[in-house]
Amino acid sequence: MAKRNPSAERWSHRRRPHSGKFITWGSTDDLGQSYVTSGKHGETPEPFPLLPEVSIVKAAAGWAHCVSVTATKVEYTPWLVVGLGNLGSKYHGTRHNVGFEVINSISKAQGIRMNTIQSMALIGIGSIGDVPILLAKAQTYMNFSGESAGPLATYYQVSLRHILLVYDEMSLPNGVLRLQPKGGHGYHNGLKNVMGYLDGSREFPWLSIGIGNPPGNMDVKAFLLQKFSLVERKQIDTSLEQGVEAVRTLVLNGFNNHVYRFNLGQKYKYH
Known part of the structure; x- marks a missing residue:
């Protein structure tokens, strides 16, 4: 029997503070459903449902298996695809959560189950073609x-060159995508925070999903946490399908002419 990794513990019934700003912990309800919950100190946290029996051990084992299987053919470099968003049902479908939606779309298209919690993220391990891929939604x-x-x-x-960050971008028209090998944070607080944890580097790829600019004098925060109109929602749904294909192309071929043609087509898609 393999030795248990003492650092890879179940999150159920384990309370973990981080940064003094939020609390994240695991719990189990009366029906045996596992949850991860998160919220500010003093607020009532919202439960985020997970599949039962999630663990860091499972994640590590799945990743090792995926890499070892492909390594018998040829050495493939694994990818980490991280979607940015806010945890909780009240944020579902909002502009600031389209990064999560892209991850959900990739998960569905590739049959990758998002059923493990690790490093304060909901993750799934699988592959695109023969390339190992780790999908993550930061919680x-x-x-x-x-x-x-x-x-x-x-x-x-x-x-770094195989960490793809997926996020919302106000400087792009709604539903327009852009895939780039690197870039600055552009005052996006989520990106800025990730860069800080990657030693301040900007040398990693980004997939941005346009959400447009706030109309008139509308507050930026209110705009980001607003849901899409019916027309905007159709554009976003189309962009999610195109985003899956863009990620597939990038993972299998890297930044080649296909990616640059993709960006050019996106630029003029609504003109």
């Missing part, structure tokens, strides 16, 4: 996403 709230992305990259030893 730390947007502005503290680095507390999740940084430790995951370290634990699974993923190089």
